[in-house]
Amino acid sequence: MLPSVCSADCGPGFRKFWQVGMTVCCFHCKPCPENEVSNQTDVDQCVKCPEEQYANAEQNQCIPKSVIFLTYEDPLGMALTSMALCFIAFTSVVLGVFVKHHDTPIVKANNRSLSYTLLISLLFCFLCPFLFIGHPNAATCILQQITFGVVFTVAVSTVLAKRVTVVLAFKVTAPGQRVRFYMTLGAPNYIIGICTLIQIILCAIWLGVSPPNIDIDAHSEHGQIIIVCDKGSVTAFYCVLGYLGSLAFGSFVVAFLARNLPDKFNEAKLLTFSMLLFCSVWVTFLPVYHSTKGKVMVAVEDFSILASSVGLLGCIFFPKCYIILLRPERNSLQKLKEKPDCGGPHLYSSTWEAEHSGIL
Structure with a gap:
């Protein structure tokens, strides 16, 4: 049966x-x-x-999940690395040109030492993306945000100091003014130290409250473990970014107000555009950043760092390098002394006094 x-x-x-x-x-x-x-x-x-x-x-x-993070072998990582290396090389060339022609009027105009400070800070800005590529760990997660915040603060505050130097230089010869005293003390140079110190304090508070750390996301994507750096305290992150934005906006306002100063080498218009570009990049960054995740999110932040740094480098230093290398006849005291078409006081006398007062 x-x-x-x-x-x-x-x-x-x-x-x-x-x-x-x-x-x-x-x-x-x-x-x-x-x-x-x-x-x-x-x-x-x-x-x-x-x-x-x-x-x-x-x-x-059960199959092991693949671990996903932005690597140097990834097409995004390779593209960002290549861009960063190219911009580092280009910045180094610009710095070399300025050092070689350090005694020419166009290099000395608007404070030569501040130009060197800005170029060196931009070199570090272009190095920042390398902290975002590779397997994240506790150290790199902290260094990513802290280095980014401090280095960009130095760069933007240097731009602000350059503009303040020019504005004060116009007032040096004004009768009854005490501006000469502040110029002699090198007051614009203190802007960089004070602004950077405030940012360092904000970063220290961030590290004390809730520092950046590793975030392992094993649920968002099927078959993948996404490893990224978490911001820790989101409020602290936006405070650091907001402070940097306020400095950029302040530099934009000062540069805009000084855009019509009669100077043969007046870079106010270029600085105005560079700060406008800088602010536009980071305003665009926020919604795009929050609409992505994983390695794409990291790539967006890397690209924003590179784009804003290139804006500063190209707008401020490319026109000067063009004159130094291709139009050397314009890089002379005779051209600098020529009276501008718009009339009014000429910056040469103010810059000359500022230089011999120890500012430039």
């Missing part, structure tokens, strides 16, 4: 499911729930895969 069989066996990837009123030998075979597996026949319950693994299509085996 043959045995009575109500239901066929449930193979791997399935589990037995009984309905009310059915006999013990009668059951349905149902696929295992999502991310659960069974590798035996006629099991009652499937086994959930560990967090670092996921179920294969047949749901009979």
